[in-house]
Amino acid sequence: MNLVSLKDVLEPAEKGGYAVGAFNANNMEIVQAIIESAAEERSPVILQASQGAINYAGLDYIVALVKAAAQGTDVPVVLHLDHGTDFDQVMRCIRSGFSSVMFDGSRLPLDENIAMTRRVVEIARAVGVSVEAELGKIGGTEDDISVEEREALFTDPAEAERFVKETEVDALAVAIGTAHGPYKGEPRLDFPRLKRIKELTGAPIVLHGSSGVPDDAIRKAISLGVSKINIDTDIRQAFTSGITEFIKKNPDNIDPRKMLAPAKAEMKKKVKEKMRLFGCAGKA
Secondary structure, three states, X not given: OOOOOHHHHHHHHHHHOOOEEEEEOOOHHHHHHHHHHHHHHOOOEEEEEEHHHHHHHOHHHHHHHHHHHHHOOOOOEEEEEEEEOOHHHXXXXXXXXXXXXXXXXXXXXXXXXXXXXXXXXXXXXXXXOEEEEEEOOOOOOOOOOOHHXXXXXXXXXXXXXXXXXXXXXOEEEEOOOOOOOOOOOOOOOOHHHHHHHHHHHOOOEEEOOOOOOOHHHHHHHHHOOEEEEEEOHHHHHHHHHHHHHHHHHOOOOOOHHHHHHHHXXXXXXXXXXXXXXXXXXXXX
């Protein structure tokens, strides 16, 4: 199947009351694990590449890997840029064949974020590419940030309403208490804030930093309007666990294929687990 846009998978998710998993990919084995899981679970899926992944693997390699994987399956596959902070890079991804991009202007003043995001939307929409944007700041691990400091970074519902209206983005990433990377404690999500943002914007909501968030919190977030959920850390940990265990049991092995096979198997377990939790399994 050819790549589809983010809008193509989020519209059914919004109507069906489920979320679609967005999984970060950095190499061939990760791409294979995600695509094979989607095919076996009959789930739409979003493969996303961060700026770090593009710098590591190369833009052309990422696009070629995902397109080859998508053409080998009949489930909807989105190739999405995760946290594109540079306008030129976003444009390169669109030209290279990404079917969806995220422009992350969350560190810009509100007016500038709106203007830049609107510009990306106008260009992307002309060629059938979806756009995700971010309002509020989703940081790294929570560390020792105080309650007041955390809430100061959260998405303001009134600003979100204006942002979506003026940019016409296809999806909005919000800051409600999640963070990128492993958590030191249990994340505390601001569900009333999420509910208000959804009521005011009506836009599909994206939850970043979802690895490590308890299942019950994920289910509640979906019930309140989250329809795209990003997973990266969980995949990295599964990858590392698979390789580590294999090397412990096979210290003399020098065949990378044999090392990577159990890593891929562990990643598939995790991806399938998330697809079932999000409710997107069986929706393709």
